[in-house]
Amino acid sequence: MRDPLSKLIQTIPPSGIRKYFDIVSEMEDAISLGVGEPDFDTPWHIREEGIYSLEQGRTFYTSNAGLKELKTEICKYLKRTQNIDYDTEEVVVTVGGSEGIDIALRAMLDYGDEVLIPQPSYVSYEPCTLLAGGTPVIIELKEENEFRLTPEELKAAITDKTKILILPFPNNPTGAIMERKDLEAIAEIVIEHDLFVISDEIYSELTYKSQHVSVASIDGMWERTVLINGFSKAYAMTGWRLGYVAAPSVILKQMLKIHQFAIMCAPTTSQYAAVEALKKGNKDVEMMRDCYDKRRRFLLNEFEKMGIDCFTPYGAFYAFPSIKKFGMTSDEFAEKLLREEKVAVVPGTAFGACGEGFLRISYAYSIDDLKIALGRIADFIKKISKK
Amino acid sequence: MRKKILDMLYNNSRISYEDMSVMLDIPKSRLESEIAAMENEGVICGYPTMINWEKTDCEKVSAVIEVKVAPQRGLGFDKIAERIYRFDEVESVSLMSGGYDLSVTIEGKSMKEVASFVHEKLAPLESVISTATHFVLKKYKEHGVTLVDEKKTEGRMKITP
Numbered sequence: 128m129r130d131p132l133s134k135l136i137q138t139i140p141p142s143g144i145r146k147y148f149d150i151v152s153e154m155e156d157a158i159s160l161g162v163g164e165p166d167f168d169t170p171w172h173i174r175e176e177g178i179y180s181l182e183q184g185r186t187f188y189t190s191n192a193g194l195k196e197l198k199t200e201i202c203k204y205l206k207r208t209q210n211i212d213y214d215t216e217e218v219v220v221t222v223g224g225s226e227g228i229d230i231a232l233r234a235m236l237d238y239g240d241e242v243l244i245p246q247p248s249y250v251s252y253e254p255c256t257l258l259a260g261g262t263p264v265i266i267e268l269k270e271e272n273e274f275r276l277t278p279e280e281l282k283a284a285i286t287d288k289t290k291i292l293i294l295p296f297p298n299n300p301t302g303a304i305m306e307r308k309d310l311e312a313i314a315e316i317v318i319e320h321d322l323f324v325i326s327d328e329i330y331s332e333l334t335y336k337s338q339h340v341s342v343a344s345i346d347g348m349w350e351r352t353v354l355i356n357g358f359s360k361a362y363a364m365t366g367w368r369l370g371y372v373a374a375p376s377v378i379l380k381q382m383l384k385i386h387q388f389a390i391m392c393a394p395t396t397s398q399y400a401a402v403e404a405l406k407k408g409n410k411d412v413e414m415m416r417d418c419y420d421k422r423r424r425f426l427l428n429e430f431e432k433m434g435i436d437c438f439t440p441y442g443a444f445y446a447f448p449s450i451k452k453f454g455m456t457s458d459e460f461a462e463k464l465l466r467e468e469k470v471a472v473v474p475g476t477a478f479g480a481c482g483e484g485f486l487r488i489s490y491a492y493s494i495d496d497l498k499i500a501l502g503r504i505a506d507f508i509k510k511i512s513k514k
Numbered sequence: 515m516r517k518k519i520l521d522m523l524y525n526n527s528r529i530s531y532e533d534m535s536v537m538l539d540i541p542k543s544r545l546e547s548e549i550a551a552m553e554n555e556g557v558i559c560g561y562p563t564m565i566n567w568e569k570t571d572c573e574k575v576s577a578v579i580e581v582k583v584a585p586q587r588g589l590g591f592d593k594i595a596e597r598i599y600r601f602d603e604v605e606s607v608s609l610m611s612g613g614y615d616l617s618v619t620i621e622g623k624s625m626k627e628v629a630s631f632v633h634e635k636l637a638p639l640e641s642v643i644s645t646a647t648h649f650v651l652k653k654y655k656e657h658g659v660t661l662v663d664e665k666k667t668e669g670r671m672k673i674t675p
Binding site for chain 2 (some may be wrong): 137142144147148152157159161162163164166249250251299406421422425428472473477494
């Protein structure tokens, strides 16, 4: 039989998280700080709206780009929170932010175009770039810069083939943010080199220092930015699979073609629920952000007490402590911690080679759960420090 | 700052000063003095424990009583409210808008005990015009906490990107 597979797909390694996931699933009594989604249930009034839409029999396709009502609310939201103007024709509702990343890359890349991907970052940018025929170029972010992208790092990575810069902030897994002054410096270079930006702002509601600033709101960047956001993190709606893309119509029109042929439309029930989320969910977002912030402070304080070095993250719901001084690789540390203390965390290397020496610890857990898990980590640290 | 402290205590009055100080980013000494001040001022009136009595062997009956009263000149409802809330059996008393005046909740060991309180103590009060007693059959939620058992399993996978 012939090889049923494409050569391209066989060159792409599976997600680094996967093999780790398999070990954890075997251990029933393991407690986990490895989850990349909120611990809150979707607020009831949002769920209720989804249920109501089902009762009303709203079980059909929506238009490809999504419900008009939802797109209108998305535009209002982006204006209200980021002060960016988008028309409803400049928004497509997608199956999570992940679809947005995929279709943006596929719509914009030609074979050999280079995509700058700052790492550590979410696992899909690199494979999606490869699948779209592009060439990923990794920018290794540094702890001493609080894992922000600096203008120098960006400049050093640009070649005449560079087309797209991915900006994944607030960042998973580091919790890093980019503030206005950081973005302005980046924007200048992007404009000078005639690049485009895919800005993955899925954690935009979860910042704990200053309000999130979108790169699309920086002068001269609107026409160069594909803004990706969604409902998963802000409204605790991961399982609803709903995100959106906002971009100038010249780019969006082509993305919509891919969306139309591959997806048809985002889930209808989720879209009705999302309208409610944008209209009335603000207090829920505030409540959840406030909870995450308390846990963040709690977690950092515990690290300090244990003698674990960790830069202060101001975004998302992750901390990215350094374990370099314990003389183990991230993989070794994470596996030993899991086997000996039954606490699951994700090695930093799952998010890029430069995550070596770090762990991603999620604080999307109740304080009680965090206490138990951190108690075990403290025991573990004592044990390995003695040796 | 007080609002933050109160919100936290409202959800868990047993939280330690240390945890609270870290989570709210308020120095521990400041926190202690602020809480002490609020206790003195009567902002914080106590730290009772929420108990789901249905899960214990203790027999408890509670009732909500709608009370219509004739307000007294110069004293309004306060005087009669006081005469009612001083009874130990009375759990809470509120002045209401609408069809009746005072909402009184009573806790007793048995229905008989509650009933006898109503017709021996409450109804005979001079200013009380009428009472309507509603026994509580089941409590679903109190103080923002769901009391019925919900099968809550961790729906999340243990590791996700």
